[in-house]
Amino acid sequence: MTVTAPQTNAAACILRDPCRTSTDPTVCTRLCPHFIAVHGASGTGGRVAAAAIPADYRQVTVANSVARAEQAKAYAIVDAYVATFDRMFSDGPDADRIKSLYLYSREPGTGKTTTAAAIANTYLVRHYIGSLQRNRRPLERPVYFLDVNEWQTLFNRITLSVGDGAKKSVSDEFQRRMDNAMYAPFAVIDDVGVRSATEAFRSYMHAVINHRVTNRLPTVYTSNVPIEELAQVFDARLADRVWDQCAVVPFVGESKRGMRR
Secondary structure (H helix, E strand, O other): OOOOOOOOOEOOOOOOOOOOOOOOOOOOEOOOHHHHHHHOOOOOOHHHHHOOOOHHHOOOOOOOOOOOOOOHHHHHHHHHHHOOHHHHHOOOOOOOOOOEEEEEOOOOOOOHHHHHHHHHHHHHHHHHHHHHHOOOOOOOOOEEEEEHHHHHHHHHHHHHOOOHHHHHHHHHHHHHHHHHHHHOOEEEEEOOOOOOOOHHHHHHHHHHHHHHHHOOOOEEEEEOOOHHHHHHHOOHHHHHHHHOOEEEEEOOOOOOOOOOO
């Protein structure tokens, strides 16, 4: 990843830790082609933006996550989990799969979403660097972050939209997010089960999860609902799909929102 570029402002980049040139300010700049590939020329695009990682979490990795100190037991599991990410390059039906995680705490604001985004960014980094090392072209969207609350709000807006154009625009965006969540090699499904859902919305959620489980695509779920109670929010069939090949990671303590900024 050595690049010769004129010096500009040093780039804040999720590739900084593994990059051999990150300590050299004449190289670690926004003109670095790897920075542009991951973050875009403006720093707000690239593969991180394509992954729909929320803006507040686009620089967070498992190594630098602010939740690490407060959730030491959870991060012991997370560290072991991300150590399996090289399996993404294993070929063949008998290759060991990357499993899924269910990040849970009854209290909101304990670092679940921060951690899920950190895991997603770490997967993105491993995919990008690992692909280059193997002379492969990195995927444009190896990771996707689906905010279930936002997605459900889009679903509700479809019925409220006035005019064919407005309805189609909202419907297209809903479908785009669904497709991305279904087919990305790695996905975060954030805030599963927080809001009550109609039968119609549950069917879409089931389609996403069922496709991912059936196709052995690893997923990180976050929720304030114990996995044992997920059937009460959705249904037993969907809850069973979430359980499949999935480890539960409990988060402890009270909300720290507003204290980490």
